[in-house]
Amino acid sequence: MDQKQKVTIIYGSVGGNTHLVVERVSTELGKNNIETVLVKSLSADASNIEGSNLVIFASPTYYHGLLEDHFAVFISKLKLENISGLDFAIIGLGDKKYDSEYITESAQILEDFVNDNGGNIVMNSLRINGYPLAKEKLITRWAQKLAKKINQE
Numbered sequence: 001m002d003q004k005q006k007v008t009i010i011y012g013s014v015g016g017n018t019h020l021v022v023e024r025v026s027t028e029l030g031k032n033n034i035e036t037v038l039v040k041s042l043s044a045d046a047s048n049i050e051g052s053n054l055v056i057f058a059s060p061t062y063y064h065g066l067l068e069d070h071f072a073v074f075i076s077k078l079k080l081e082n083i084s085g086l087d088f089a090i091i092g093l094g095d096k097k098y099d100s101e102y103i104t105e106s107a108q109i110l111e112d113f114v115n116d117n118g119g120n121i122v123m124n125s126l127r128i129n130g131y132p133l134a135k136e137k138l139i140t141r142w143a144q145k146l147a148k149k150i151n152q153e
């Protein structure tokens, strides 16, 4: 039997929305025989992403286009060798009622970070504008597409 693919999901969440999204994604990947490990940004470091087939970075946007605080600290400590050559997928949350100019900007920040450090983003980022449970279908479809990509490798 093929060895299970392992996905590490590093996420930051202040109000719980991003947590909801990564739980849904994790459930969907699990249904597709993919093992997931969820790590909160507050306690994440480079060792968490070692040995993963793919890493998901998930952060909400706060304060006019910034990452969640602990996520910003986490990525500031990562080095090129932690990212380079590794497969990634990105989840960014936001809400246009807080800022119409920087909607889900966290996804853009994380995409730029991964690209600048030689990582490989395997598909379009999941951007959630507004309350995530109103976007369940979008989340499920995105996770199913990601599962397909991972299992094709």
Ligand SMILES: Cc1cc2nc3c(=O)[nH]c(=O)nc-3n(C[C@H](O)[C@H](O)[C@H](O)COP(=O)(O)O)c2cc1C
Residues within 6 Å of the ligand: 012, 013, 014, 015, 016, 017, 018, 019, 060, 061, 062, 063, 064, 065, 066, 093, 094, 095, 096, 098, 099, 102, 103, 104, 105, 130
């Ligand atoms: C103080 C504050 C600032 C925010 N700034 C932005 C922003 O600049 N851009 C955006 O798209 N969403 C912004 N948001 C919306 C959050 O990103 C959104 O509510 C998200 O779902 C929160 O995720 P969490 O519950 O996982 O923390 C802001 C929310 C708050 C409370």
